[in-house]
Structure formats: structure tokens, C-alpha cells
Amino acid sequence: MDTKTCKIAFLGMGNMGSAIAGALRQKAGFDSTRIYAYAPHYEKLEKRSKEIGFIPCRSPQQALENADVVIMACKPYQIEKLLGQIKDDLRGKALLSIALGWDLKKYQTILDPSVRIQFVMPNTPAQVGEGVMLFESDNTLEEQERKEIMNWFSKMGLVVDLPTHLMGIGGALTGCGPAFVDLMIEAYADAAVSYGIPREQAYRLTSQMILGAAKLQLETGKAPGELKDAVCSPGGSTIKGVMALEKNGYRAACIAAIQAAMDKSK
Numbered sequence: 233m234d235t236k237t238c239k240i241a242f243l244g245m246g247n248m249g250s251a252i253a254g255a256l257r258q259k260a261g262f263d264s265t266r267i268y269a270y271a272p273h274y275e276k277l278e279k280r281s282k283e284i285g286f287i288p289c290r291s292p293q294q295a296l297e298n299a300d301v302v303i304m305a306c307k308p309y310q311i312e313k314l315l316g317q318i319k320d321d322l323r324g325k326a327l328l329s330i331a332l333g334w335d336l337k338k339y340q341t342i343l344d345p346s347v348r349i350q351f352v353m354p355n356t357p358a359q360v361g362e363g364v365m366l367f368e369s370d371n372t373l374e375e376q377e378r379k380e381i382m383n384w385f386s387k388m389g390l391v392v393d394l395p396t397h398l399m400g401i402g403g404a405l406t407g408c409g410p411a412f413v414d415l416m417i418e419a420y421a422d423a424a425v426s427y428g429i430p431r432e433q434a435y436r437l438t439s440q441m442i443l444g445a446a447k448l449q450l451e452t453g454k455a456p457g458e459l460k461d462a463v464c465s466p467g468g469s470t471i472k473g474v475m476a477l478e479k480n481g482y483r484a485a486c487i488a489a490i491q492a493a494m495d496k497s498k
């Protein structure tokens with residue numbers, strides 16, 4: 233496969249498919265003639281094709297016809313039936329799948345060995361270039377094409393190669409985590425509103441504060457506890473706030489959220 237000229241077919245073009253297609257168009261040098269997509273509701277797909285720039289197709293076969301790389305971006309429960317229709321059309325192609333639970337082993341029980349497979353778990357911040365893209369380390373892509381594909385995905389955020397047995401917890405943390413942080417943004421903003429800050433401004437202040445704290449940790453590499461200690465002056469307001477959070481089970485609640493997400497995905 234020549235990754236500089238290859239064509240991509242999306243099977244499913246919802247929230248995540250659109251985020252990936254948008255990034256490929258805007259940041260990875262794909263023009264609209266190199267991206268095909270199929271989804272059952274053609275009018276919706278056509279509307280989206282005008283916004284993002286890709287060729288809408290009326291059948292999965294039409295999307296696959298000219299494609300070298302296929303991105304499986306429909307819901308996990310829709311895949312088995314779809315594979316029944318397109319199994320033969322996938323022969324010899326690279327298949328990237330972003331569907332929760334559909335890892336290499338699961339595809340290998342269904343597909344021909346000539347299909348080169350990679351399971352990827354992205355998350356919604358990929359839409360703004362700040363996602364986390366987990367690549368299952370077990371895969372059957374060619375080494376060079378995997379490097380190039382990882383490079384495409386790096387335009388959407390951090391790309392991490394993760395052992396198969398850690399994809400579940402990695403996905404629970406980075407895939408469900410944005411919703412947990414959204415609750416946090418809402419809660420801090422509610423508090424700010426209760427003291428008189430207008431709501432829109434409260435969201436902006438809170439989100440920028442969280443973004444800044446995360447960036448400081450990423451760029452300094454310091455442990456969060458060290459960064460926390462640095463802003464807790466003795467007898468000051470921050471340590472009082474930290475104690476209030478501890479009293480109300482803040483960290484225990486975060487850990488329980490991840491455990492609940494893991495229990496559900498079993």
C-alpha cells in the first residue's frame with residue numbers, strides 16, 4: 233500500500249467517523265477524492281459529505297471498491313452483520329476498527345488472513361486535536377503502513393501503542409473519562425455561578441483552568457501530588473478546599489467511576 237496515494241473507506245460516519253475524516257482532510261493531506269464513506273441513511277451522509285469533504289456511497293461495496301484502507305466506524309453491535317455482507321470485499325485490505333470490544337482476535341475469527349487488522353480506541357477530544365488514540369499492540373498491519381497510519385492519527389492527538397490486555401482499562405480511562413471531566417466542569421462552573429459569575433464565563437474559566445492544570449502536568453512531568461502541594465500554602469484556602477474534596481470522597485468517586493466502566497465492559 234502506498235500511504236501517500238491510498239484511498240480510505242469509512243463504514244459509518246457518525247461522531248467519531250466524522251472527527252477522523254475531518255482530521256484526515258484538514259491535517260493529514262487527504263483531498264476529498266481519497267475518502268469514501270457508507271452509512272445507511274444516505275441523505276444524512278450526503279449532507280455530512282458536503283461539510284467534511286468525502287465521496288458518499290450508497291452501499292458498503294461501493295465504498296470498499298477503490299479503497300486500500302477501511303475504517304470500521306459503526307456501532308459494535310452492527311459489525312457482525314455488516315461483515316457478513318462485505319467479508320470477501322475486505323480481502324487484501326488494511327482494516328482499522330474503532331469499535332469498542334472488536335480487537336484483533338475477534339476479527340481474526342471471522343475474516344480472511346489476507347485482511348491486515350488494527351484495533352484503535354480514539355476518544356471525542358480527537359475532534360479538536362487533543363484526543364488519545366490507543367493502538368492495540370497486537371495487529372497484522374505491515375510495519376511501514378502502521379507507522380504512516382499512526383502518523384495520520386497523531387494529527388488528532390496523542391498516539392499510544394498499548395498491549396492488548398490493557399486496551400480495556402485504557403479505553404475506559406480515555407474513552408469514558410471525558411464525560412467524567414465534563415461533570416467536573418459543570419460542577420465547578422455551578423459553584424462559580426452561585427457566587428455571581430455568568431454561566432458562559434464560568435464554563436470558560438473552568439475549562440481553561442482544567443486544560444492549564446493538565447498541560448502543566450504533561451509539560452513538567454511532575455507528579456500531580458507535587459503540583460498540588462505547590463499551590464497549598466499552610467493554612468490557605470487551597471488546602472481547605474482539598475480537605476473538603478477528601479471529606480466528600482472526591483478521589484474515591486473518580487476511582488469508582490473507572491471501576492464501574494470496567495465492570496460494564498466485561
Ligand SMILES: NC(=O)c1ccc[n+]([C@@H]2O[C@H](COP(=O)([O-])OP(=O)(O)OC[C@H]3O[C@@H](n4cnc5c(N)ncnc54)[C@H](OP(=O)(O)O)[C@@H]3O)[C@@H](O)[C@H]2O)c1
Binds near residue numbers: 248306
Ligand atoms: N464516541 C466515542 O467517544 C467513541 C470513542 C471510541 C470509540 N468509539 C467507537 O466508534 C464507533 C462509532 O461511534 P459513534 O459515536 O461515532 O457512533 P454514531 O455517531 O452513532 O455513528 C454510527 C455510524 O454508523 C452508521 N451505521 C449504522 N449502521 C451501519 C451499517 N450497517 N453499516 C455501516 N454504517 C452503519 C450510522 O449511520 P446512520 O446515521 O446512517 O444510521 C452512523 O454514521 C463505535 O463503534 C464506538 O464504539 C466511539
